[in-house]
Amino acid sequence: MSSVLYDVPGPKAIARNRILGVVTVVVALAILGFFVWRLAATGQFTAEKWSAFTYTNVWIQIGEAALSTLSAFIVAAIGALALGFLLAIGRLSEHAWVRRPFTAVIEVLRAVPVLVFMFLLYYGLPAIGVRMETYWAVVIALIAYNGSVLAEVFRAGVESLPLGQKEAGYAIGLRKSGVMRLILLPQAVRAMMPVIIAQLVVTLKDTALGYIITYEELLFYARYIGSQAALGSPIVPATIVVAAIYIGLCLLLSLVATTVEKRLRRSPRGGVVAGANQPTQEVTDTELIVAQRGLGKFNPGAGGGV
């Protein structure tokens, strides 16, 4: 295997690489061992600490907490996709008086941290008489932020298409809306599918922010069960259980993203639009947007969904 960084290793390099490999394993095992030692030393492996997780009720409540996480995510994901389309079409408009306000809205929504937006909805709006449940504060904040990021993704997808696509659409007599709906957006969505799903993973991750405004999701429940003195205050086991659920859910969604990406690359139509830059590596979506647009036109806006 030849790389830009190193040549095919010779006998000396192979020996050195083996030693470095052993060192890596030793360091990793040392870190892991330290954690296991601390877990054992503070008695986290005792049956008492895990007794909370022997009750059916606790698991039912964990299930409910996971459901409230998922329901916030699903509504937010659908809303964000819809808002993303709307904002993207607005920003792609040929009329400056439509394009400019949409651009401003997208840039502002991307620049404000999601948590600050949640605060605004949950703590700020009651000052003018609008009260909402934590659920809606979480969902609306997620829709606003992820919608604006997805708008940029859709726009990058449309702009990566060759000009000929649009021109051919007009040539066969389609109107502006027809060109957008029948020709540009389907190809853009197809080409950007991995990035779109990656952004949905970000949405799922950000539902955890609801914990801070006391939305009763998984972290909230972990904190609750972890502070039950009658069960031995099992905060460490509760964190481990909740972390496993959260990471599992996100990994599942990421897996979908990589599968879609692989299938796109393999299929004969391939989602590969002639002349369009195809994102092929596993990178952050900001980089993908950069790659799609060509480095020179890098957008001045806020960093994407990290």
Place this chain on the structure above:
Amino acid sequence: MGVISNNLDVWWDGLLGTLILFVAGGLVALVLGTIVGAMRVSPIPIARAMGTLYVNTIRNTPLTLVFFAFAFALPPLFGLRLTAPVPLLLAICALGIYTATYVAETIRSGINTVPVGQAEAARALGLTFGQVMTLVVMPQAFRSVIPPLMSVLIALLKNTTVAAGFSVVNLGSVRAYLSERGENQLFVILWVAVVFVALVLLLSWLQRSLENRWRVAR
């Protein structure tokens, strides 16, 4: 403006807290991310596997969960007392460890943008490994890393607000302090949003000017 001018002390503490989290978290993320990025492109399969495991796990962990683990699960494990500097240090570590994965991916993809032919040509000229790195590969990789790295830093700046949920003073927690003083929360939060938009615009401007200066001519 009264919301700001009457409570300058709280706003100053908040801004300072955000900047400390941003700079310190950024430094941790850059150092750790460079190490992990190097592991991800190293010729040692086991190091590559470790780097991939770390990146894939942490990137699929919500930042709030990382903070949660650092704020609530680590102190009992390590017997930490949550006195003055400890919550701040834990928050910096949480931010750094989370952001490091994005830094690592940025560095890795930056190195991958350098065509293999560049290094092969350099080796063919008889340059040593050190010369190939410092004279040929790194200057090119560095240039294509800067714009996405700035995006990662902008995201880090916005992520510092999460620390507000774990009793670390920053711009995100200004709201809680000022609501105790009876200020209108709507205005307070709107001002926080304005400060963030300004800071992000500043960083984006920096990003654009750096990008223009170091554009890869290829």
